Amino acid sequence: MDLIIAKDYLDLSRRACRIIASEIKKKPDLVLGLATGSTPLGTYQELVRLYREEGLDFSQVVTFNLDEYYGLSKDNPQSYHYYMYENFFKHVNVKPENIHIPDGTATDVEAVCRKYDEEIARYGGIDLQLLGIGNNGHIGFNEPGDELLTVTHMTELTDDTIRANSRFFNSIDEVPRKAITMGLGTIMQAKKIVLLASGKNKAGIMAELLDENAVSTKNPASFLLLHKDVTVIVDEEAASLLKK
Ligand code: PGA
Numbered sequence: 001m002d003l004i005i006a007k008d009y010l011d012l013s014r015r016a017c018r019i020i021a022s023e024i025k026k027k028p029d030l031v032l033g034l035a036t037g038s039t040p041l042g043t044y045q046e047l048v049r050l051y052r053e054e055g056l057d058f059s060q061v062v063t064f065n066l067d068e069y070y071g072l073s074k075d076n077p078q079s080y081h082y083y084m085y086e087n088f089f090k091h092v093n094v095k096p097e098n099i100h101i102p103d104g105t106a107t108d109v110e111a112v113c114r115k116y117d118e119e120i121a122r123y124g125g126i127d128l129q130l131l132g133i134g135n136n137g138h139i140g141f142n143e144p145g146d147e148l149l150t151v152t153h154m155t156e157l158t159d160d161t162i163r164a165n166s167r168f169f170n171s172i173d174e175v176p177r178k179a180i181t182m183g184l185g186t187i188m189q190a191k192k193i194v195l196l197a198s199g200k201n202k203a204g205i206m207a208e209l210l211d212e213n214a215v216s217t218k219n220p221a222s223f224l225l226l227h228k229d230v231t232v233i234v235d236e237e238a239a240s241l242l243k244k
Contacts, residue, residue: 001224002231003210005239009198012235013042016130019194019231020047021056023128029060031120033129033187034088035140036065036080039196040130044088051092058094062123064116065101066131066140066187070154070178072104078169079104102152102180113152113180120186129190133197136160137205137219141181144218150185154178184223193230195221197238206234207241 006012020043024030034040050056065080074081081101089099100119106112120126131139136158142148143158156178157165166172187193197206208219210232215222224230234242 001210001227004231004233006233006235008235009042012196012198012233013046015233016040016043016194016196017046017050020128020130021050023192024056024058024061027127028057029062031062031064031123031125031127033126033131033182033190034063034065034084035130035132035196036067036083037132039132039198041087043130043196048088048091056092058092060098061094062098063089063094063100064120064126064182066129067179067181068102068104069176070104070109070180071176074105078174104176104180106180109154109180113154116152116180116182117186120182126186126190128192128194129187131187131193131195131221131224133195133202133205133209133221134161135164135201135205137209137221139184139187139195139221139224141179142184142187142220144220146217148217148220148223149183151183152180152186153183154180184220188223188227191229193224193227195224195230195232197232197234199235200237200240202234202238203241206232206238207243211243 006015068080072079102116103112136144141155162175166175169175209221
């Protein structure tokens with residue numbers, strides 16, 4: 001695991017953007033796994049900047065998002081579909097047919113999940129997966145628990161996550177209780193992973209992840225310790241409790 005300590009959020013975002021841009025230049029039809037939340041926003045802004053100023057070309061890039069709230073339609077401003085279009089897709093030349101995000105309004109969830117995994121496999125798996133991390137160690141919506149599922153699935157959000165994500169909603173009661181998420185297996189099969197953590201409220205989980213040399217379903221991100229090509233980019237605040 002490579003650890004990069006960035007000076008601040010802008011530096012973290014630029015470094016993440018540089019890694020993604022360099023992979024796209026090496027492989028223009030990169031299969032790119034994407035994340036939502038506050039953390040990758042700066043990375044998306046930087047990628048948009050490179051598209052505008054340097055012609056970084058997304059025309060062959062294929063994207064797969066990690067997750068989507070269950071019950072929110074694509075045009076709901078809290079949905080991850082909406083987030084991705086507003087913050088990234090509508091500003092670059094990714095082809096709509098190359099964009100994949102789980103359908104939060106699906107009635108046959110099992111079929112949608114199987115199809116999602118099949119599509120990822122059809123493209124030969126994810127080349128580069130961008131990840132944030134929850135305060136509780138979740139990646140995607142793979143929440144801490146007694147077991148972690150390997151494949152794309154419907155999951156219940158933990159109280160920690162509902163509380164953390166309520167900042168994006170008018171009230172905590174509006175936060176969906178369920179989501180569809182890629183499983184740990186799909187994430188771990190990505191050829192390359194970039195995990196971002198920014199701010200003081202991520203310092204505790206980053207210390208747990210990077211100082212403890214142990215994997216546990218109680219900290220889903222800890223499985224990344226078993227992956228051969230993970231780059232962790234933290235800013236100084238998120239690194240503030242690291243011992244090593
Ligand atoms: P955040 O969320 O980027 O909004 O902190 C990260 C996550 O929950 O995975």
